Amino acid sequence: xxxxxxxxxxxxxxxxxxxxxxxxxxxxxxxxxxxxxxxxxxxxxxxxxxxxxxxxxxxxxxxxxxxxxxxxxxxxxxxxxxxxxxxxxxxxxxxxxxxxxxxxxxxxxxxxxxxxxxxxxxxxxxxxxxxxxxxxxxxxxxxxxxxxxxxxxxxxxxxxxxxxxxxxxxxxxxxxxxxxxxxxxxxxxxxxxxxxxxxxxxxxxxxxxxxxxxxxxxxxxxxxxxxxxxxxxxxxxxxxxxxxxxxxxxxxxxxxxxxxxxxxxxxxxxxxxxxxxxxxxxxxxxxxxxxxxxxxxxxxxxxxxxxxxxxxxxxxxxxxxxxxxxxxxxxxxxxxxxxxxxxxxxxxxxxxxxxxxxxxxxxxxxxxxxxxxxxxxxxxxxxxxxxxxxxxxxxxxxxxxxxxxxxxxxxxxxxxxxxxxxxxxxxxxxxxxxxxxxxxxxxxxxxxxxxxxxxxxxxxxxxxxxxxxxxxxxxxxxxxxxxxxx
Numbered sequence: 001x002x003x004x005x006x007x008x009x010x011x012x013x014x015x016x017x018x019x020x021x022x023x024x025x026x027x028x029x030x031x032x033x034x035x036x037x038x039x040x041x042x043x044x045x046x047x048x049x050x051x052x053x054x055x056x057x058x059x060x061x062x063x064x065x066x067x068x069x070x071x072x073x074x075x076x077x078x079x080x081x082x083x084x085x086x087x088x089x090x091x092x093x094x095x096x097x098x099x100x101x102x103x104x105x106x107x108x109x110x111x112x113x114x115x116x117x118x119x120x121x122x123x124x125x126x127x128x129x130x131x132x133x134x135x136x137x138x139x140x141x142x143x144x145x146x147x148x149x150x151x152x153x154x155x156x157x158x159x160x161x162x163x164x165x166x167x168x169x170x171x172x173x174x175x176x177x178x179x180x181x182x183x184x185x186x187x188x189x190x191x192x193x194x195x196x197x198x199x200x201x202x203x204x205x206x207x208x209x210x211x212x213x214x215x216x217x218x219x220x221x222x223x224x225x226x227x228x229x230x231x232x233x234x235x236x237x238x239x240x241x242x243x244x245x246x247x248x249x250x251x252x253x254x255x256x257x258x259x260x261x262x263x264x265x266x267x268x269x270x271x272x273x274x275x276x277x278x279x280x281x282x283x284x285x286x287x288x289x290x291x292x293x294x295x296x297x298x299x300x301x302x303x304x305x306x307x308x309x310x311x312x313x314x315x316x317x318x319x320x321x322x323x324x325x326x327x328x329x330x331x332x333x334x335x336x337x338x339x340x341x342x343x344x345x346x347x348x349x350x351x352x353x354x355x356x357x358x359x360x361x362x363x364x365x366x367x368x369x370x371x372x373x374x375x376x377x378x379x380x381x382x383x384x385x386x387x388x389x390x391x392x393x394x395x396x397x398x399x400x401x402x403x404x405x406x407x408x409x410x411x412x413x414x415x416x417x418x419x420x421x422x423x424x425x426x427x428x429x430x431x432x433x434x435x436x437x438x439x440x441x442x443x444x445x446x447x448x449x450x451x452x453x454x455x456x457x458x459x460x461x462x463x464x465x466x467x468x469x470x471x472x473x474x475x476x477x478x479x480x481x482x483x484x485x486x
Contacts, residue, residue, distance in 0.1 A: 012073070012076060012077055012080060013059040013060075013062075013063045014059065014060055014063040015077050015081060016059060016077065016080050016081050016084050017055070017056045017057065017058070017059030017060035017061075017063065018056065018060055019056070019081040019084055019085055020052050020053075020055055020056035020059065020084050020085070020088050021052070021053055021056030021057055021060060022056075022140075023052050023056075023084075023085050023088050023089055023140075024048075024049045024050070024051070024052030024053035024054075024055075024056055024088065025049070025053065026133075026136055026137070026140060027045055027046075027048050027049035027052060027088075027089070027091075027092060027133060028045075028046060028049035028053070029136070030045050030049075030092070030129050030130075030132045030133035030136055031045035031046040031049055031129060033128060033129050033132040034127060034128060034129020034130075034132075035129075036128075037127070037128040037129065039127040039128050039129045039130075040096070040127055041092065041096045041127035041128075041129040041130045042129060043095075044091075044092050044095035044096035044097075045092050045095075045096075045129050045130070045133065047091075047095055048088070048091035048092045048095050051088070051091060052088040052091070055088070072477075072483060075474050075477050075478065075483075076478065078470065078474055079466075079470065079474060079475055079478055082109075082112065082113075082466060082469070082470065083466070085108075085112050085137075085140075085141075086105060086108045086109035086112050086113075086462075086466075087105065087108070089108040089109075089111065089112060089133075089137050090104035090105045090107065090108035090109075091104070092129075092130060092133055093107055093108065093130070096127070096130060098120075098126070098130065099119060100455075102455045102458055102459065103119045103451070103458065105458075105462065106119055106450065106458040106459075106461070106462055107119055107120070107134070108137065109462045109465055109466065110225075110438070110462075110465060111134055111135075111137035111138045111141065111223065111225060112137050112138070112140065112141035112469075113141060113353075113436055113465040113466060113468065113469035114138050114141050114142050114221045114222055114223040114224075114319070114351065114353065114436055114469065115223070115224075115321070115353075115432070115433060115436045115437065115438050115465045115468075115469075116138070116218070116223050116224025116225050116320070116321040116436075116437070116438030116439070117321075117429075117432060117433060117438045117439070117444070117450050117461065117465075118134075118225065118438075118449050118450065119449060119450050119451040119453075119458075120449065120451070121229075121449045121451055122229050123225075123226060123227055123228065123229055124227065124228055124229045125229075126227070128210065128227075131214060131227035132210075132213075132214060132227075134225045134227075135213075135214040135215075135217035135218050135223070135225050135226075135227070136217055138217060138218055138221045138223030138224075138225050139195070139217040139218075139220065139221050139223070141221060141223075141469070142191070142220060142221020142222065142223060142251075142351040143187060143188055143191045143221070143255075143351060186259055187255050187259075190255055190258050190259050190262065191220060191255065191351075193262075194220055194247065194250060194251075194258065195216050195217070195220045197247075198212075198216040198219060198220065198243065198247045199212045199213055199216045201243045202215065202216065202240065202243065205237060205239045205240045205243060206237065206240075207235070207240065210227070211227070211228075214226070214227050215227075215232070215244070216247070218320075218322070219244060219247045219248055219251060219320065219322070220247060220251050220351065221251070221351045222248065222251045222252065222318050222319050222320040222321075222346065222350075222351045222352045222353065222436070223320065223321070223438075224315070224320050224321025224322050224437075224438045224439075226322065231322050231323045231324070231446065232244050232311070232322045232323065232324050233323055233324040233325060238303075238307060241307055241311055241324055242307070244311070244322060245307075245310055245311050245314050245315075248314045248315055248318050248320045248322070249282070249314050249318065251318055251320070251346070251350060251351050251352065252278065252314075252317065252318030252319075252345075252346030252347060252350045252351075252352040253269070253275065253278070253346070253347055253350055254272070254274070254275070254347040254348060254349035254350055255349055255350060255351075256349055257269045257272060257275060272386070273361070273385060273386045273387075274347055274348065274357055274358045274361055274385075274386070275347065277357055277360075277361045278346070278347050278357040281317070281344065281357065282313055282314055282317050285313045285317065285337055285341060286306075286309050286310045286313045286314075288333075288337060289309040289312070289313060289330075289334045289337060289338075290305055290306055290309040290310075292330075292331045292333050292334050293305045293308070293309060293330070293331070293334070295331075296331050298330065298331070307324075308324055308325050311324050312324070312325065312327050312338065313338070313341065316338045316341045316342055316437060317341040317344065317345075317346075318345070318346045318350075318352045319342070319345050319346065319352045319353040319354050319435055319436045319437045319438075320352075320437075321432075321437050321438030321439050321446075323439060323446035323447075325446075326445060326446055326447040327445070327446060328441060328442065328445035328446070328447065335441065339427075339428070339431060339441070342354065342431045342432060342435040342437045342440075343355055343405070343406075343409075343431065343435055344356075344357060344360055345357070345435060345436075352436075353435050353436030353437065353468050353469065354435045354436070354437075354468075355401070355402055355405055358385070359398045359401060359402060361385065362383065362385050362390055362394075362395065362398050363395075363398055363399060363402060365383050365384070365385060365390075366383045366390075366395050366398075366399075369381045369382075369383045383395060401471070401472060401473070404472045404473075404476065405434065405468075405472055408434055408464060408467055408472065409430050409431055409434050409464075410430075412426075412429075412430035412433065412434065412460055412461065412464045413426045413427045413429075413430040413431075414426075415457075415460050416429060416430060416457050416460065416461075419454050419456060419457050420454070421443075421453070421454075421457065422442065422443070424441050424442040425440070425441065425442040425443040425444055427440075427441065428440025428441025428442055428444055428445070429444045429450070429453070429457075429461060430461070430464060432444065433461040433462075433464035433465050433468065434464040434465070434467055434468040435468055436465060436468045436469055463475075
């Protein structure tokens, strides 16, 4: 008997219905913003919200509340939930006549997966409600749609833990409370608190409320959507740029460390081995790119060179994707380093995408251990991370993940080149999509957009975004024949 027949489809549609209803409510809030600004997008947003809410409530009411969920059911529900959010989240773009169905889906899934790749060449010209919805969708996807549901709907019970793990199957934040719903609630409260703090600092810096909220919504989820065509570069204020650097950096930090800091343990981060590696990596990359700029004479002053270098390193390194300059015009060495950072991403348990620094650090330590084994064949050498021995099975899982991540990147780039996209653009778009970064290289750089990409290419990149956001395994498992067997 296959999985579809043995699974209670009511469990699937019940949870997906909750997600779609939540998306509908968020679109209604965006419709309210459009109404306040008397925008032409008011009716499209409210119409899209009504469609999502009616569908979500119907799916929820006509199915039974799930009692328990198997691991395979959890993977399927999570993937369907994210796809459902993206499909219904695309309706405002389509209903308003701003995009075709494929383009609307691309923009929507880019938002929810916090990628930030856009088909709009001039976001500043969009109605305010649509601008708000783009960033709001990123903010909802940043901490995780399933994490939000688990936080506010504890009826999921045991299944809630399965969904929590299926949404991010790799290294995740520590379980902060005995009940997973309490942990999810804590993570969301920290997330909201940091967002509010950034909004306040933006307001102090002179931004109006709309710009402050939308750019905070683009920063904390490491998303990168901006209502300004020039992104953060639209604000010449160094203060605004430094505030953005700070909160992009914080968004790339494990939220467990934020929670511990708020609980009166501010020095806990210094004892965290991954945090030290994450901070050192971003710092070293900033110094190297700053050096390249000083040698090339790209900027007129040392402060401007440092600020631009630090901004782009932290933006790409945390997979946020904001820009203050077109780094495609920078020296080639800086672009190579930025592409490397696209793959790395933030810490485990952060809103950043990519491979994650914990996996990279563990793989590097395992590589050093293998070198030592060649020098001392009879020695028993165990890899330690954070003072704890890493089981061999975990190391194999990390290496397999990295292999699948790179293989997915290569497959995406290959498919794009087959469609006629040049090699540099294809590689940049594939890396930026699976890393959930947004801007890539060449024709998809920070000063460009994805509107020109073939429709099939946009669907390929959409799949890469979902793969990157759900950390490969959750989505790829659905393509494994054994998944559908009992």
